[in-house]
Amino acid sequence: MKMRATEAFLKCLEEQNVDTIFGFPGGAVIDLYDDLYDSKTIKHILVRHEQAAVHAADAFARVRGEVGVALVTSGPGATNTVTGIASAYCDSIPIVVFCGQVPTGLIGNDAFQEVDIVGITRPCTKHNYLVKDPKELVATIREAFHIARTGRPGPVLVDLPKDVMAAKVDFTEPKPVNMRTYKPTYEPHPGQVEKACKTIVKAKKPVLYVGGGVIAANAWDELTELARSLDIPVTMTLMGLGGFPGTDSLSMGMLGMHGTYYSNMAVANCDVLIAVGARFDDRVTGKISAFAPHAKIIHIDIDPTSISKNVKVDIPIVADCKHALAAMNDYIKRNDSFDTAAEKEKHVPWLEQIKVWKNEHPLGYVEETDVIKPQFVVQKLHELTGGDAIITTEVGQNQMWAAQFYHFNHPRHFMTSGGLGVMGYGFPAAIGAQLAAPDKVVIDIAGDGSIQMNIQELATARHNKLPVKIAILNNSFLGMVRQWQELFYDKKYSSTPLETAPDFVLLAEAYGAVGLRATKPSEVEPVIKEALATDNTVIMDFVISREEGVYPMVPAGKATTEMLLV
Amino acid sequence: MKHKHTISVLLQNKPGVLSRVTGLFSGRGFNIESLSVSPTLQEKDVSCLTLVTSGEDAIIEQITKQLHKLIDVIKVTDISEKEYVEREMALVRVKAEPSTRAEILRIVDIFRGRVVDVSPKSFAVEVTGTGDKVKAMIDLLRPVGIQEIIRTGTIAMTRASKKY
Numbered sequence A: 001m002k003m004r005a006t007e008a009f010l011k012c013l014e015e016q017n018v019d020t021i022f023g024f025p026g027g028a029v030i031d032l033y034d035d036l037y038d039s040k041t042i043k044h045i046l047v048r049h050e051q052a053a054v055h056a057a058d059a060f061a062r063v064r065g066e067v068g069v070a071l072v073t074s075g076p077g078a079t080n081t082v083t084g085i086a087s088a089y090c091d092s093i094p095i096v097v098f099c100g101q102v103p104t105g106l107i108g109n110d111a112f113q114e115v116d117i118v119g120i121t122r123p124c125t126k127h128n129y130l131v132k133d134p135k136e137l138v139a140t141i142r143e144a145f146h147i148a149r150t151g152r153p154g155p156v157l158v159d160l161p162k163d164v165m166a167a168k169v170d171f172t173e174p175k176p177v178n179m180r181t182y183k184p185t186y187e188p189h190p191g192q193v194e195k196a197c198k199t200i201v202k203a204k205k206p207v208l209y210v211g212g213g214v215i216a217a218n219a220w221d222e223l224t225e226l227a228r229s230l231d232i233p234v235t236m237t238l239m240g241l242g243g244f245p246g247t248d249s250l251s252m253g254m255l256g257m258h259g260t261y262y263s264n265m266a267v268a269n270c271d272v273l274i275a276v277g278a279r280f281d282d283r284v285t286g287k288i289s290a291f292a293p294h295a296k297i298i299h300i301d302i303d304p305t306s307i308s309k310n311v312k313v314d315i316p317i318v319a320d321c322k323h324a325l326a327a328m329n330d331y332i333k334r335n336d337s338f339d340t341a342a343e344k345e346k347h348v349p350w351l352e353q354i355k356v357w358k359n360e361h362p363l364g365y366v367e368e369t370d371v372i373k374p375q376f377v378v379q380k381l382h383e384l385t386g387g388d389a390i391i392t393t394e395v396g397q398n399q400m401w402a403a404q405f406y407h408f409n410h411p412r413h414f415m416t417s418g419g420l421g422v423m424g425y426g427f428p429a430a431i432g433a434q435l436a437a438p439d440k441v442v443i444d445i446a447g448d449g450s451i452q453m454n455i456q457e458l459a460t461a462r463h464n465k466l467p468v469k470i471a472i473l474n475n476s477f478l479g480m481v482r483q484w485q486e487l488f489y490d491k492k493y494s495s496t497p498l499e500t501a502p503d504f505v506l507l508a509e510a511y512g513a514v515g516l517r518a519t520k521p522s523e524v525e526p527v528i529k530e531a532l533a534t535d536n537t538v539i540m541d542f543v544i545s546r547e548e549g550v551y552p553m554v555p556a557g558k559a560t561t562e563m564l565l566v
Numbered sequence B: 001m002k003h004k005h006t007i008s009v010l011l012q013n014k015p016g017v018l019s020r021v022t023g024l025f026s027g028r029g030f031n032i033e034s035l036s037v038s039p040t041l042q043e044k045d046v047s048c049l050t051l052v053t054s055g056e057d058a059i060i061e062q063i064t065k066q067l068h069k070l071i072d073v074i075k076v077t078d079i080s081e082k083e084y085v086e087r088e089m090a091l092v093r094v095k096a097e098p099s100t101r102a103e104i105l106r107i108v109d110i111f112r113g114r115v116v117d118v119s120p121k122s123f124a125v126e127v128t129g130t131g132d133k134v135k136a137m138i139d140l141l142r143p144v145g146i147q148e149i150i151r152t153g154t155i156a157m158t159r160a161s162k163k164y
C-alpha cells in the first residue's frame, strides 16, 4: 500500500504496540509532527530537553517491559540525546531513538543543524541506521525494534532525512524479522546446564549473584524458585534489585562498593558463585583477584562477550536467563540425585554464618534526633508506600541510600542509571515510569545537585498532570564526590559545596507544583504523607545532615572485604 | 602470552560497517597491526576483512566475540588457530641506475617478484608472499635506494582438508 512516509512511520509504531512516545520537535521532523498531531493511538509527550525524552523512554521501557521510543530533530536535538542513549546502552534497556536529519542531498555538506549522529552514537548504541532510501524505511523501523528488544536489549537509533520522510513509501504487511547476521542464543546448552547443576549440588556455600539480566528476561520467578528450592542466598547488583524479594530471608541485598557487609563477605567466602545476568562490573568486583577467590563460577548471560570478560568463568551458559534458570530448575526436579531437603540441610551452616555477619554489621546508620538522616527518609518512604512504589533515583549518595534502604520486593520497580551513572536521570525517568504505570506511586529519590540537571521537566510533569513525587535528600553538596574528598583528599571540598541553590519549595510553586520542606526528623512523616495524598507533582525538600556518608564502602580498587563500615 | 592472530571477518557491505569494526578496536584498546578489506564477489554485498592483531588469549577471545556481536558481521574466524596460507603484496619503487639494474633484477627474481613500471631512473617492483618474505625483499633492496613502498595488509585463507 502506497502512503506518505510519515504515515507509514506511525503505522510501524502502532504495529509495535507503541502508545506513548517522548520527544521534542524541530525543522527536520516537522512533517512527522504534523501527522502526530492527528494520531489517535500514539500519545506524544513533549519534554523540555531531549535528554529527558530518552531517559523517560528508558524508564517507560523498564516499567512496561517493552521498547521505549523517543523522537527528536536533527543536529542539537540529536546530540542532546547522546547521554540518554549511552545510559540505556550501559544498562541494556530497549529503546528506539528517531532523529530527524537534513535532506539526503545535503548530508555531508555541513548543512544547518546537520550532525553525523550515526557516527556519534555508533559506540553507544546496539545498532544504528541512516535511512537513505524511502523504500527501506518500513523494514528499517521493524529491524530497529527487533534489535532493541531481542537478545541483550539495548538502544537503537534511526536517522531520518527530511526528504525521506516527505516521500511516498510502500507499506508492506509485517512478517517476522529474520536477520542473517543476528540470531541471539536463547536456549541453554543442556550439557552446560547439567554441569552447572552438578556443581551446585556439590556446593556447601553457594551464592546467587543476580544482575539486571534477570529483570530484562522476566526471569524473577525462575530465579526465586532456584533460590528457595535449595536455600541459596541471593545478592543483587544495583541493576538487579527487585529481581528477588528484598525482604526475603535469603536476600542479602546489594553487593559491591556500597553493598552490604554480609553480601561482600558471602561472595568472598562462597565455594560456588552463580552469576545470573550480571557482568562483573568493577563497582561489583573491586580488586578482581580477590573477588570470589575460592569459588567455581557459573555464569548465565545472553551476551557471550560478558562471559570471561573481567573474571574467568568455569561454567558459562550463553542463554536467556529465563530459559537457563527454567532448565536448571527442571533438571533439579527431574534428577533423583538432587535431594532438595538434603541440600537445604547442607546449607544451614552457611546461612547461619551469613546471619552472624549480618548481626555483626547490619545495614545501618547513626541515628540523631535533631537532624534528618537520609537513610531515615528512605526507610519512611518504604514504610509509607508499603514498599510498593516505583522508585527512580538520581546519581550519588541519594542513589545508594535508595538502593540500600528501600528494600525492593518487586521487579521493574527500581529505575536508576546504573552503568553510566547519569545525574539528571531520575526525574525524567519518574515521568516515563508514571506514564507507563499511571496507578502507581512514583518517587524520584534525588540529590540537590542532580535534580537541577533536568529540573525543567517540572513543566512536562505538570502539563501531563503527573503526580510524580520528588524526594530531594538535600545536603547542599555534590555529596558523593564530597565523600571521596573527605576520605581520600583530606576534606578539601573542591567544587562540591552547593550553597547557592534555588529554594526548591518556591521552585515547585513556580511551576504550579507543590513544594514541601522538612528540616526536623519529626517533619519527615507528615511531609511524605501530605505528598502521597496530593495528586499534583510534589517536591519534598528534606534538609539532611550535610556530611553524611554512604557505608559500607569499598574504596576503589580494594578487595570487597576491605570495607569501611558505619 | 601475547600472540599474533590473523582474523577473518565476513561482513555485510553496509555503509559505515568499517567504522564499526575500527571503532570497536580503538574504543576497547585492541590493536590492529594490519587490515585489508574488499568485496568477496562470491556473494552480493558481502565483504571479507582480514585483520592481524596480537594479544593475550583472553583479549583475542574478546576480540572475536565483540566482532561477532556487531550486527553487520556474518562470520568471524580466527584463522591462526587453523592451517592457513597468508599473503601480502608490496609495490616498491627503487632507484635504478645503470650500475644497479642487474642487481635489482637479481633480487626481484630470487623473490619471484616482477618489474611493473620502468623509468630512466627507477624500477617499480611487485612482490607477494608472507609478510616475512616481503620484508626480506625490501631489506635487500634498501641499500640500492628505496623511494617508495606501498604494502597491502595480510589476507589469509584456511587450507582445505587433505582428506579424500
Ligand SMILES: Cc1ncc(C[n+]2csc(CCOP(=O)(O)OP(=O)(O)O)c2C)c(N)n1
Pocket (backbone or CB within 6 Å): A394, A395, A396, A397, A398, A399, A421, A422, A423, A424, A446, A447, A448, A449, A450, A451, A473, A475, A477, A478, A479, A480, A481
Ligand atoms: C552528569 C554527571 N556529572 C557528574 C557526575 C559525577 N558525580 C557523581 S555523584 C555526584 C554528586 C551528585 O550530587 P547530588 O545530586 O547532590 O547527590 P548526593 O551525592 O549529594 O546525594 C557527581 C557530581 C555524574 N555522575 N553525572
Ligand SMILES: [Mg+2]
Pocket (backbone or CB within 6 Å): A447, A448, A449, A473, A474, A475, A476, A477, A478, A479
Ligand atoms: Mg547533594
